[in-house]
Amino acid sequence: MEVRKGSSQDPNSAKYKLNQIAAKAYSDAQAAKERGEKVGWCASNFPVELPETLGIPVCYPENQAAGIAARGQGEKLCSIAEDEGYSNDICAYARISLAYAKIKDEPAQNMPMPDFMLCCNNICSCMTKWYENLSKELDIPLIMIDIPFNPDNEVSRDEIEYVKAQFLEAVRQLEEITGKKWSDERFREVMANSCRTSRAWLEATALAAARPSPFNGFDLLNHMAVMVTARGKPEAAEAMELLAREYRENIENGTSTFRAEEKYRIMFEGIACWPWLRVTSTGLKSRGINMVSTIYADAFGFIYDDFDGMIEAYCKVPNAINLETARDKRVRLCNNIGVDGLLVHTNRSCKLWSGFMPEMSRQIGEACGIPVVSFDGDQADPRNFSEAQYDTRVQGLTEIMASRKAGE
């Protein structure tokens, strides 16, 4: 069988390399556990630079939950958590993770059990409770960093000092738990890798501004796993740079990984609907709609020059900023990349993202002069999605975009 250049089977392609890195993150952690090393479970917006510098293997429950959901096991694990007494209103990532901690084996995506938990509340309050519960039930230490929601537009010196003290304390705790030692030199390396990876990632995602876009936006959802779990590693930086190169080549050659005519370009808001990924992507592709932009792309691009800069970056993650700043980030993306519409996933799992979305998306629609359409779904619980409802909404959006184009 001939392997298509650039496909996930081509070992020289960025896609192949990125998939390998994402898979290796799990196998490395498993191997470390088997060697008797201490392994942590880590929140996606926790400063990964800290365990990376210390050489401590960590796994990411959100990433695992997404994998389990995408492979069709979300409902099974959600139900196990619900049988335990957890409400089905709780985030499905949390339910899946809590269930996994109970059953400790899910072939869809296994990972080693933790010896400690790393959490940061710049994500949401549900995650705080989820990690606290796990720490209690598994009787392991929890390192919790408080990064307050930022109602201001800038990060103040006071906030940086407040968070810095906690970062340093987290390093001390991690040294104590694992016996490993912090090295400033190693931190500089990790920081350089992380920034290199982020820069390449932001560059690659910004190339969607080309018409047609050199890639199908759904690619980003896969590659993001590396941004979450491995951005501090040199191989991640190399693979991301390769990805950007491939996309640039696509532009030069007039090709794209979006294998349909790009009639419309949209921004997709919210986490992917993992259990229904194929349905949601086909519903767009079959109508010639390419999802060229998502705030997700921006969310994991961390660029900074020193320890304080790193803290500032974590104080400005998309979940911890005020509505106006969050809106402006998206408006900028929409304008830079050029989109004809905004499709909002009203994610029943995520109260944080979905709660402010009706107002924010209204403001984005107004600022960019684009139609906004939302659909109900869930990032990991397949029961909160209706294919027919999705289809009608996407068709409605397509018809509005078509009539606007015809009127132009």
Next chain:
Amino acid sequence: MLTLGIDIGSTTAKCAVLEDGRDFRAVSLRDSGVGTDGPQAAFEGVLAELGVSRRDIDCVCATGYGRAAWQDADLRASELTCHCLGGVYVFPGLRTLIDIGGQDAKVISIDAGGSMAEFVMNDKCAAGTGRFLDVMAALLRCPVDSFAEAAARSKSPASISNTCTVFAESEVISQLAAGAAVEDVIAGVCRSVATRVGSLARRLDMREPVCMSGGVARNAAVREALSEYLQVPVLFDERAQLFGAMGAAIYAAKRKSKE
């Protein structure tokens, strides 16, 4: 030129045949929708009424939840666009259309040129849809068609939740158990639908004139409650339930004339 629109909803099937993009020649409606013989019966019914066959129809456009499964369609369009076109045909200059169907509710804002500009739809709960009224009708042992008449007799409408059909059901039961008059509960149920859908409308830049379409539009109590909630007159036409099918026929005619 004859074009036919078929609107296959969750509980009904409707057809309309349009001549030369201008005049409706025949319409049909059957009280059974997706997955039944209703759509076929509505289709054959409208052709029989006109005394024509499928071959005489230049273009068939299917809409509604069953649109994808209707094999005999030349075109398909969402019920959003079709209701909008049907509404504008009946009420020229229409700017907002509120459609409450069997299992969903939608509010469409229409631009000055008669095209759909924006829309919002209900979320996953049946509250605010025809299904909600059906559930309540069964509970209250009163057909939905008699709701308006009963609600008109109400002196003090009961307060019924509009956030969840199951909550509302238990509220209705406890209101009845506490001795509330049936007409007050019915009036409360109609208000519950109206406020739920009305708040969808408020999310949009709602402009007048406003009309209602879909099966629930026939219920005057819901229409009045909606008008009161939104503080605007809500227009109604006897063909409200057929707007989707009519719009589909108009859509087909527009596409044909572009060819």
